[in-house]
Amino acid sequence: MNDCSNVVNKDNNIVCEVELIDEKKVKAVRKKLPQDSLINELSETFKSLSDFTRLKILLSLAEDELCVCDIAALAGVSVSAISHQLRLLKNNRLVSHRKEGKMVYYSLDDEHINKIVNEATKHCKE
Amino acid sequence: MNDCSNVVNKDNNIVCEVELIDEKKVKAVRKKLPQDSLINELSETFKSLSDFTRLKILLSLAEDELCVCDIAALAGVSVSAISHQLRLLKNNRLVSHRKEGKMVYYSLDDEHINKIVNEATKHCKE
DNA sequence: ACAACATTTGAGCAATCATTCAAATGAAAT
DNA sequence: ATTTCATTTGAATGATTGCTCAAATGTTGT
Numbered sequence: 001m002n003d004c005s006n007v008v009n010k011d012n013n014i015v016c017e018v019e020l021i022d023e024k025k026v027k028a029v030r031k032k033l034p035q036d037s038l039i040n041e042l043s044e045t046f047k048s049l050s051d052f053t054r055l056k057i058l059l060s061l062a063e064d065e066l067c068v069c070d071i072a073a074l075a076g077v078s079v080s081a082i083s084h085q086l087r088l089l090k091n092n093r094l095v096s097h098r099k100e101g102k103m104v105y106y107s108l109d110d111e112h113i114n115k116i117v118n119e120a121t122k123h124c125k126e
Numbered sequence: 127m128n129d130c131s132n133v134v135n136k137d138n139n140i141v142c143e144v145e146l147i148d149e150k151k152v153k154a155v156r157k158k159l160p161q162d163s164l165i166n167e168l169s170e171t172f173k174s175l176s177d178f179t180r181l182k183i184l185l186s187l188a189e190d191e192l193c194v195c196d197i198a199a200l201a202g203v204s205v206s207a208i209s210h211q212l213r214l215l216k217n218n219r220l221v222s223h224r225k226e227g228k229m230v231y232y233s234l235d236d237e238h239i240n241k242i243v244n245e246a247t248k249h250c251k252e
Numbered sequence: 253a254c255a256a257c258a259t260t261t262g263a264g265c266a267a268t269c270a271t272t273c274a275a276a277t278g279a280a281a282t
Numbered sequence: 283a284t285t286t287c288a289t290t291t292g293a294a295t296g297a298t299t300g301c302t303c304a305a306a307t308g309t310t311g312t
Contacts, residue, residue: 179271203271206273207271228279
């Protein structure tokens with residue numbers, strides 16, 4: 001019934017999809033989907049927000065600029081663990097930092113984060 | 127300099143935090159943070175959005191109601207893999223389903239998801 | 253130069269996760 | 283009844299992840 005249209009999946013493998021139920025609908029939806037590269041960026045952003053410790057770091061930094069060991073105290077985990085997570089957040093451009101002698105002060109890099117979290121809060125509270 | 131104020135971390139262990147740099151600031155920030163239970167719910171929500179395949183499922187369902195094998199075709203992974211992910215999304219109340227004979231049609235359960243993704247898109251596009 | 257301190261880093265480990273495979277379920281068609 | 287088909291399920295596996303520990307950096311104060 002349906003032709004075999006070859007498609008490239010996320011691992012760049014050629015996939016032959018013969019098993020479509022509603023080919024027309026599928027094609028219409030596919031046309032509206034964002035590019036894979038954007039979906040990938042989006043999922044990476046959400047991954048940054050998906051860990052309890054990281055989210056608490058970001059919520060804390062949304063209130064005030066903080067040094068590493070104060071963040072650790074707020075999050076209730078070791079300084080080393082926090083430092084690892086801060087590096088991840090820094091690489092994903094969610095936080096920025098400022099050095100002052102021995103101290104390093106971190107802050108939120110993007111106000112969008114607040115908006116994203118606020119929308120998610122609405123969802124959680126239904 | 128600082129007193130030892132005992133605090134309960136996310137694993138319910140008592141943690142003694144003596145190593146504060148700016149105790150006043152830390153206390154002020156802590157007062158403003160959401161409850162751990164909410165932070166946990168939020169991180170779970172973001173975890174649902176943090177995987178490429180799951181996000182593509184949700185973006186597809188934002189466009190139209192779809193059956194399992196059409197979702198699989200759109201996402202470029204096996205029907206079995208999709209079914210596992212759909213169960214996860216169903217458990218987290220992000221999608222709902224409707225049976226029609228052999229077929230099962232899935233759809234988005236909450237429009238907040240769209241708003242969250244839209245905000246995140248702004249962040250990614252800077 | 254040395255000690256103290258804030259932070260970073262890398263290796264290692266247990267836990268979690270996304271997918272695959274094979275088998276099971278359940279509904280329609282012959 | 284039996285076959286076919288859409289979907290679900292459970293076990294297994296390789297990959298990723300968040301943390302700990304020990305050691306390294308780099309800065310300040312003596």
